[in-house]
Amino acid sequence: MSKSQTALFQDIYPAGAGKAPGIGTALEGISSDLTQGALTATGNPLNAAIQGNGYFVVQTNGTQQYTRDGAFQLNSSGQLVTASGSNVLGYTQTASGALGSTLGPITINTGSMGANPTSNLGLTLNLNSGDPVIPAGTAFSASDSASYDQSTSVVSYDSLGNANRIGLYFAQNPAATAGAVPSWTVYAQPQLANGTNAGTPQTLTTLNFTSAGALSSGSPATLNVNWGNGAADSSIAFNLTGTTLAAQSFSVAGITNNGYAPGSYSGSTLAANGAVQSTYTNGQTVSSGSLALANFINQEGLTPITGNLFSASATSGQPVVGTPGTGLAGTLSGGNLEASNASTSSLLVSLIQYQQAYQANTSVIQTEQQDSQRLVQI
Numbered sequence: 113m114s115k116s117q118t119a120l121f122q123d124i125y126p127a128g129a130g131k132a133p134g135i136g137t138a139l140e141g142i143s144s145d146l147t148q149g150a151l152t153a154t155g156n157p158l159n160a161a162i163q164g165n166g167y168f169v170v171q172t173n174g175t176q177q178y179t180r181d182g183a184f185q186l187n188s189s190g191q192l193v194t195a196s197g198s199n200v201l202g203y204t205q206t207a208s209g210a211l212g213s214t215l216g217p218i219t220i221n222t223g224s225m226g227a228n229p230t231s232n233l234g235l236t237l238n239l240n241s242g243d244p245v246i247p248a249g250t251a252f253s254a255s256d257s258a259s260y261d262q263s264t265s266v267v268s269y270d271s272l273g274n275a276n277r278i279g280l281y282f283a284q285n286p287a288a289t290a291g292a293v294p295s296w297t298v299y300a301q302p303q304l305a306n307g308t309n310a311g312t313p314q315t316l317t318t319l320n321f322t323s324a325g326a327l328s329s330g331s332p333a334t335l336n337v338n339w340g341n342g343a344a345d346s347s348i349a350f351n352l353t354g355t356t357l358a359a360q361s362f363s364v365a366g367i368t369n370n371g372y373a374p375g376s377y378s379g380s381t382l383a384a385n386g387a388v389q390s391t392y393t394n395g396q397t398v399s400s401g402s403l404a405l406a407n408f409i410n411q412e413g414l415t416p417i418t419g420n421l422f423s424a425s426a427t428s429g430q431p432v433v434g435t436p437g438t439g440l441a442g443t444l445s446g447g448n449l450e451a452s453n454a455s456t457s458s459l460l461v462s463l464i465q466y467q468q469a470y471q472a473n474t475s476v477i478q479t480e481q482q483d484s485q486r487l488v489q490i
Contacts, residue, residue: 227374382403
């Protein structure tokens with residue numbers, strides 16, 4: 113993503129020559145056109161183009177440098193690096209989920225992700241007020257459909273990552289008094305992933321409702337399970353907030369589960385705000401942190417270095433570093449690279465013009481030399 117440049121020239125005069133004519137020209141400097149180049153899609157999710165004035169912050173042999181070349185990749189240690197091997201710097205994510213305040217290499221876990229046993233389950237249900245009342249004293253049995261009205265099941269991961277299930281059975285109780293809203297008893301039957309029951313059924317909770325059908329008590333509730341398969345025992349908190357009682361069919365409106373099975377690394381992407389998001393085969397997404405962008409008061413004052421790199425100078429000013437989307441550095445476009453802003457057609461036209469000017473000047477010099485030779489011969 114080279115930038116278009118223009119050579120600037122200056123006149124040369126003899127020192128202390130007063131009104132003597134100039135004796136030529138010399139290069140005064142090179143002016144760079146730092147306008148945004150077009151974005152080119154690469155299909156590589158680790159590529160990123162900056163849409164703005166910022167520069168990626170990288171580290172080479174302990175020295176902090178800057179680049180707009182977003183052709184990144186992972187090294188053998190899972191660190192995000194440039195094509196030449198420089199570490200891409202950013203802010204790593206802490207255990208609390210917040211970004212740290214110190215710049216450092218971004219490291220992605222390219223290995224496996226361990227299982228997380230389920231400890232919180234959320235269910236939002238609608239119970240049908242028109243379901244039959246189960247007579248008092250009826251013994252519950254999952255195999256006896258007359259002992260309950262409705263049933264469903266949820267996945268519960270154990271510490272080994274097995275996708276076990278918990279069968280939930282709902283029975284409408286007789287009203288405590290005439291005209292009162294009946295309560296509902298919820299039974300739970302844990303089952304291993306192979307369908308075998310883990311222990312005996314348990315009474316999970318009793319749900320009570322207002323006359324408007326809103327849940328008034330019975331949530332949260334805790335279920336303790338000994339899976340008996342080598343995994344650690346589970347203590348699962350059920351949150352049934354939002355469950356309603358109404359004259360409509362039984363339904364499960366939503367389920368949340370904080371557990372998951374083990375998984376393997378499947379890839380990473382770079383978001384517009386610089387977040388480095390990694391996905392795993394178990395459906396989990398983990399943030400490894402955020403890339404950093406640096407902005408300078410005078411970009412043309414940066415000192416170019418081999419490898420599409422720049423270093424700060426007294427002319428450029430010190431970098432103002434932050435995350436994409438904050439300050440004036442710009443945002444990122446993942447899966448894209450910034451193309452050169454040099455126009456090939458314009459440069460070819462300029463080259464032809466320079467060539468024509470050169471030919472005209474050489475003709476003048478050649479004629480002057482011929483005239484000088486004639487004078488010498490006379």
